[in-house]
Amino acid sequence: MDKSLRQLFIIDPIQQLNPSKDSSIAIMQATQRIGKQNWVCTQADIATQGDQTMVCAHPITMEWIEPSRKDWQISYPWYRIAETRIVPITDFSVVWMRKDPPVDESYLYTTHLLEFGERNGVRVINKPSSLRTWNEKLGALRFSSLMAPTLVASRIETLETFSNNYDDVVLKPLGGRAGQGVVRSSSSSPGFLALLELVTQQQQIPVMAQAFLPxxxxxxxxxxxxxxxxxxxxxxxxxxxxxxxxxxxxxxxxxxxxxxxxxxxxxxxxxxxxxxxxxxxxxxxxxxxxxxxxVTSPTGIREIERLTNIAFADQAVKKLLVN
Known part of the structure; x- marks a missing residue:
């Protein structure tokens, strides 16, 4: 098959994904509609020998999935998957890095391995080096003038001083996702210092504190x-x-x-x-x-498509792959 038609999606195990919610599935549907052949693998399926990156991947075909007024109409099984093959990553024109956080050691090493393919002409969405450097909380600080008052610190005294300036603050773990571990409190709340000890792991890990926006x-x-x-x-x-x-x-x-x-x-x-x-x-x-x-695997495509009846994934794929 023509290499330009092959797309690789690095995702969590396919059987764990919800076709009515997952943005990666929406993108795969859209690439399939313009004649691309989609393949899927997980991080564990990537290996590099010398400077040659290989993937153990499956060709996949999406079945019928359409929005309705309240939810999605889904044909089950909603995908067909072919036998596993071991192929060079350079057999793909585009690799979509869509593994959900956390951005842990495994994730970071995967971005390094993907750069071997990138140096050999494979386009990776999003760029591996940027996935490493753009923490989803800290990256926004590059545009701090657009943000509510924000502090990142490990020291309890520093966090407490910042919090004293606001009625309530929101504390966010820098490696969190989907709102997990985010708490709202205030410096006047009983046990606030103990909470700071907990979220900073006794002043060893920085957290983000932001003025709460009612x-x-x-x-x-x-x-x-x-x-x-x-x-x-x-x-x-x-x-x-x-x-x-x-x-x-x-x-x-x-x-x-x-x-x-x-x-x-x-x-x-x-x-x-x-x-x-x-x-x-x-x-x-x-x-x-x-x-x-x-930047890792942003969601929301399914909700936009269902609420607006606009084929958002198709528009996105056209802009990224066709224009």
Whole structure:
């Protein structure tokens, strides 16, 4: 088969993915619709001997999956997978690095192995070196003027001093995902210092502290940028009694449009993201303040497609692979 037609997706085990939620599945559907042959593998299936990277991968075919008003109509089984083959990574024109966080040792080593293929002409989305350097919390600090007041520190005294300036603060683990481990508290709360001891692992690990924005109750926007251009967004509202709006912790999506300030944030980020090979990015914005820049496996495509009836994945793939 023509190499230009082959696409490799590095994902979590396919049987663990939810076709009605997973953005990687949406992208695979879209690449299949333009005649690409999709293959899948996990991080463990990648090896390099000398400077030659090989993958143990499966060709995969997506079955019928369509949005409905309330959910998705899915044909089961929703994929067909062929026998495993061991092939050079250079047999693929594009590799999509879509492994979900955490960005642990295994993830970082995978980005190194992918660079061997990249040096031999394989395009990797997103660029491996940028995946290593863009922590999804810390990366946003490059645009700190767009953010709510933010501090990253390990020292309890430093975190406490910062927290004294605000009614409430949000504490975020730098390696967290999907809202996991994010807590809201205040310096006047009983046990606050003990909480700081816990989240910093006795002042050994830095955490991000941000001034809490009460307007998060109105939603947290996930904006998807494709090659630096915002192509779609959803507003995620927290469930009752919760301040986190992440879909994984019970937030629910709704249709939204970008404000002029949010469009301005996208414009300010665009050239930097493009120059660093971050072609598929999801940014989070609360009340006009940049919160995070998600580069590993940003989600939200399925929700945009269902709520707007717009074939977002097809638009994204066309922009990345065809234009």
């Amino acid at each position: 307007t998060v109750s109105a939603g947290d926007k996930r904006i998807l940028l494709i090659d630096g251009e915002p192509l779609g967004a959803i507003n995620r509202k927290p469930k009752k009694g919760e301040f986190r709006s992440n879909l994984a912790v019970g937030g629910f999506p709704e249709v939204t449009e970008l404000t002029s300030r949010e469009s301005g944030i996208c414009i300010e980020l665009s050239s930097v993201l493009k120059s660093e090979g971050l072609a598929l990015v999801g940014i989070d914005v609360i009340d006009g303040y940049l919160s995070e820049i998600n």
